Amino acid sequence: MHIHFVAGEISGDHHAAGLLAALRARCPQLQVGGLGGPQLAQSNPAIRNWVGRAAVVGLWEVLRQYRYFRAELDSSVAQILATQPQAVILVDYPGFNLRLAKALRQGGYRGRLIFYISPQVWAWKQGRVKSMAKLLDLVICLFPFEVELYQRSGLHAVFGGHPMVDRIRDLPQQAREPGLIGWFPGSRRHEVRRLLPVMLRASALLRQQEPGLRFVIVAADKNLLPEVELAARSADLAEAMGWVVIGESQAWMQRVEAAAVASGTATLEAACLGLPFVLVYRVHPLTYAVARLVLKLRWIGMANILVGREVVRELLQGQLTAQSLADEITALRKDAERRTRCQQGMLEAVHKLGDGHAYERAAEAVLNCIGG
Numbered sequence: 001m002h003i004h005f006v007a008g009e010i011s012g013d014h015h016a017a018g019l020l021a022a023l024r025a026r027c028p029q030l031q032v033g034g035l036g037g038p039q040l041a042q043s044n045p046a047i048r049n050w051v052g053r054a055a056v057v058g059l060w061e062v063l064r065q066y067r068y069f070r071a072e073l074d075s076s077v078a079q080i081l082a083t084q085p086q087a088v089i090l091v092d093y094p095g096f097n098l099r100l101a102k103a104l105r106q107g108g109y110r111g112r113l114i115f116y117i118s119p120q121v122w123a124w125k126q127g128r129v130k131s132m133a134k135l136l137d138l139v140i141c142l143f144p145f146e147v148e149l150y151q152r153s154g155l156h157a158v159f160g161g162h163p164m165v166d167r168i169r170d171l172p173q174q175a176r177e178p179g180l181i182g183w184f185p186g187s188r189r190h191e192v193r194r195l196l197p198v199m200l201r202a203s204a205l206l207r208q209q210e211p212g213l214r215f216v217i218v219a220a221d222k223n224l225l226p227e228v229e230l231a232a233r234s235a236d237l238a239e240a241m242g243w244v245v246i247g248e249s250q251a252w253m254q255r256v257e258a259a260a261v262a263s264g265t266a267t268l269e270a271a272c273l274g275l276p277f278v279l280v281y282r283v284h285p286l287t288y289a290v291a292r293l294v295l296k297l298r299w300i301g302m303a304n305i306l307v308g309r310e311v312v313r314e315l316l317q318g319q320l321t322a323q324s325l326a327d328e329i330t331a332l333r334k335d336a337e338r339r340t341r342c343q344q345g346m347l348e349a350v351h352k353l354g355d356g357h358a359y360e361r362a363a364e365a366v367l368n369c370i371g372g
Contacts, residue, residue: 001027001370002085005034005047006076006100008054008093010187010220011265013037015117015359016091018163020044022363033083035076036091038221052223054096069096077103087112087370094119098128101135112137112369116362118146118157129153138369140362143306144352156369160362161354167250168272169356174254180214181206181329182252182277183243184270185231186262187220192227194282195262200235201322202260206329217243218252258332260315260325263300267312271303271346272353276332276339278325279314288317303349311345 003023007016017039024030033046041049050072073096080088081104088104088111090097101113115132118141132139133155140160141147150157183199185192196217203215217240219228225244232240245252249266253259253273261270263281270277279301299305301312313328331338 001029002031002033002083003366004080004083004085004088005032005036005040005091006088006093006097007034007036007040007051007091008096009051010037012092012117013039013051015163016040016089017043018359019089019091019116019362019366022359023366025360026363026367031085033079033085034088035072054093072096073100073103076100077107080104081107081109084109085111087114087366089366090115092117092119098132098135102131105135114138114140114366114369116140116160116366117142118150129155138365140365142353142358143302144354158361158365159354160365161356161358162268163358164268164272165350165353165356166358168269171250171254171273174251176257177214177255178257179210179212180216180256182256182259182261182275183215183217184249184253184259184261184266184277185217185219186264186266187224189224189227190283191262192219192224192231195260195280195320196228196231197234198280198282198320198322198325199260200231200237200240202325202329203240204235204237205322205326209326209330215240215243216245216252216256218249219244219246220249222246258329260329263314268302271312272350274343274346276342277312278328278332279312280320280325281314281316282320283317285317303346306349306352307345309345311342311349 005016007013013036016036020032032044035050036047037051038049040047090101113136115136118139129150130153133153136155139150139155139157141157142162144159147157147159185196185199206213217228219225228244229241232238253270253275259275259277260280261267261277263279267279281300299310299314301314303312304310315324
């Protein structure tokens with residue numbers, strides 16, 4: 001059996017690697033190819049690591065690299081049509097992957113097209129579901145409310161559960177350290193560039209109130225260190241480079257007393273770990289203007305979406321300043337009622353993510369689809 005993967009971001013690469021491991025446990029002779037990140041590429045030479053350039057966020061950022069993405073799309077179509085794998089598993093990254101699915105169908109691809117980690121069409125473009133139904137054979141959802149939306153349009157969808165539940169369950173417990181603040185500026189260069197300077201200026205304000213506070217900057221990988229250095233110079237805070245750790249985000253999410261976390265998968269990770277945090281988000285003004293026009297939700301944080309109320313404060317675009325961030329961090333540390341309300345709401349959200357074994361359930365759905 002031959003399966004082609006396409007993942008364009010660090011989080012998608014992680015989930016794709018988990019799904020692939022579960023598939024290989026059932027089919028040891030499985031052959032794979034495609035595009036992914038460091039985890040997929042490390043053990044699978046036929047998968048090329050492209051996320052360093054592919055993982056951009058926002059309309060403007062994508063437009064700047066249009067020729068690159070067009071070339072990667074054409075190359076992927078040619079490779080898949082030439083090898084005709086039994087299935088192509090598209091992992092998140094809908095802007096590229098749904099265009100790839102359309103191009104493959106138009107080019108005559110005869111295998112199964114499976115979307116893992118369903119795109120958040122319920123937030124942006126519900127009308128996209130009908131076109132997806134014409135292209136895809138299966139969507140595997142991480143959130144239970146997504147299944148009905150897809151099935152109403154005739155697209156076969158299953159709830160696989162969220163892999164975060166399994167990862168958090170297996171972590172060794174660590175005690176939180178009073179006075180330790182965590183900055184989690186995201187896994188993309190653009191995120192770090194826009195968010196970390198604000199976080200560092202907030203550090204200075206917090207230190208004015210409480211000089212003994214300590215800080216940790218969690219960089220997703222070493223390739224982001226130049227952006228961290230740039231942010232430290234921007235905030236005139238040279239000592240910040242001594243706060244940097246590479247990876248180990250889950251361990252630090254268990255240790256810090258409060259944190260600011262870039263919008264995305266990491267916010268759900270923080271919620272699963274019970275970390276009192278502030279969600280922060282800042283993109284190019286053009287990207288934000290377009291998002292305001294099409295976003296159909298009141299919140300962007302998944303914990304808030306799952307429970308239908310704000311349990312995690314969201315500081316978006318102009319709302320995000322050094323002062324507002326410092327105030328929110330102080331409230332999470334000093335206001336016991338606010339802290340408890342936040343943690344109880346996150347626990348309520350986590351209960352909606354399934355009871356575990358998510359990659360195994362997703363692998364079973366993939367094999368059923370191929371076999372069917």
